[in-house]
Amino acid sequence: MTQDELKQAVARAAIDYVVDGEIVGVGTGSTANFFIDELGKIRDRIKGAVASSEATAARLKSHGIPVLDLNEVERMSVYIDGADEIDHGGAMIKGGGGALTREKIVASVADKFICIADESKLVDVLGKFPLPVEVIPMAGKSVARALAALGANPVLRMKDGQPYVTDNGCHILDAASLQIRDPKALEQQINQLAGVVSVGLFARQGAAVCLLGTATGVKTLAF
Ligand code: 5RP
Numbered sequence: 001m002t003q004d005e006l007k008q009a010v011a012r013a014a015i016d017y018v019v020d021g022e023i024v025g026v027g028t029g030s031t032a033n034f035f036i037d038e039l040g041k042i043r044d045r046i047k048g049a050v051a052s053s054e055a056t057a058a059r060l061k062s063h064g065i066p067v068l069d070l071n072e073v074e075r076m077s078v079y080i081d082g083a084d085e086i087d088h089g090g091a092m093i094k095g096g097g098g099a100l101t102r103e104k105i106v107a108s109v110a111d112k113f114i115c116i117a118d119e120s121k122l123v124d125v126l127g128k129f130p131l132p133v134e135v136i137p138m139a140g141k142s143v144a145r146a147l148a149a150l151g152a153n154p155v156l157r158m159k160d161g162q163p164y165v166t167d168n169g170c171h172i173l174d175a176a177s178l179q180i181r182d183p184k185a186l187e188q189q190i191n192q193l194a195g196v197v198s199v200g201l202f203a204r205q206g207a208a209v210c211l212l213g214t215a216t217g218v219k220t221l222a223f
Contacts, residue, residue: 004030006118006213007082011035013211013218017114019077020045023068025106026060027081028053028099031116035080036060050076052106053099054167070106079110083117083207084129084200090115090207090223091183095132095200098157098166104198108205115207119214126183130155130174132200137163137171139195144173146193150186153177170197 001009011034018024018039026036026049036056039049040063048066050073051057057067081103083092092115094100107113131152135143140156140163147154152175157164163171180186183203190199210221 001213001215003118003120007031007116008034009218010116010118010211010213011038014080014114014116015039015042017078017080017112017209018042018046021047023047023073023076024049025076025079025110026051026056027079027103028056029082029097031082031118032056032080033059035116036063036065039063039065050106050109052081052103053097056099070109073109076110078112078114079107080114080116081107083115083121083202085123085126086115086117086121086207086210087123087126087183090210090221091126091201091203092206093126093129093131093200094202095134095172096129098132098164098172100132100200101134101166101168101170101198104202107202112208113202113206115210117210117212119212122210122212126180126201127178130176131178131180132157133173133175133190134166134168134170134197134199135173136195136197140171140173143193143195147173147175147190150189151178168197
C-alpha cells in the first residue's frame with residue numbers, strides 16, 4: 001500500500017467517530033484532506049464543521065459542508081486531524097502544514113482528539129521531525145535564541161524566498177535536533193517564551209485515539 005492509500009484508509013475509518021447531528025472539528029494537511037473528502041460523502045448527517053485553517057475551510061466548502069466560526073460553537077465531540085509524529089502516549093508534533101495554532105484552538109474545544117496517521121508517524125521519542133513554533137514576527141530572533149538554549153537548532157521557515165506567513169500573520173521557527181522525552185514539560189516551557197503564539201507540541205491535550213494506517217490494516221491505539 002502507498003502512503004496515500006494508508007492515509008485514505010484512516011480517513012475512512014475516522015468517519016465512525018463522527019457523531020450524527022453534531023459539529024466536527026477538522027484538521028489540516030494531506031491526511032485531513034482525505035478525511036474531508038470522506039466527510040463530504042456524509043455531509044447530510046452533520047450540522048457542519050469548524051476548520052483549523054483557511055485551506056481546510058475552502059475544501060470543506062467545496063464539498064458543500066457548512067463551515068462554522070468557532071465563536072458560534074460551544075463544544076464538539078471530536079476533532080479529527082493528522083500529525084507529523086505521535087508517540088506511544090498520544091503526544092504529537094504538529095504544524096508541518098503551518099496550521100498549529102488554529103489546530104490547537106479548535107482541538108481544545110473538542111472532547112476527543114482523533115489522530116489519523118500512517119504508520120511512519122509513530123515514534124518512540126518525539127523530535128526527529130523539527131518542532132514548529134509559531135511566533136510574533138518581531139520575536140523571531142529572541143525566541144530562536146531561547147530555543148537554542150533548550151538544545152534545539154531553530155530555523156525560520158521560508159516560502160518563495162520570504163518568511164512563511166501563517167493564517168494568523170505570524171512566522172514559524174522549525175526547531176530541529178530535539179529529543180523530546182518530557183513533551184508536557186517542554187510544551188509548557190516553550191509556551192511561556194515571550195513572543196510565542198503556540199508550539200506544535202500537543203501533549204498536555206494529546207490524542208485520545210490514533211487510527212494508524214499499517215500494511216495489515218487500520219490499527220486503533222487508545223490513550
Ligand atoms: C498541519 C499539521 C498536519 O496535521 C501534519 O503536518 C500532518 O500532515 P500530513 O497529513 O500532510 O502528513 O499539523 O499543520
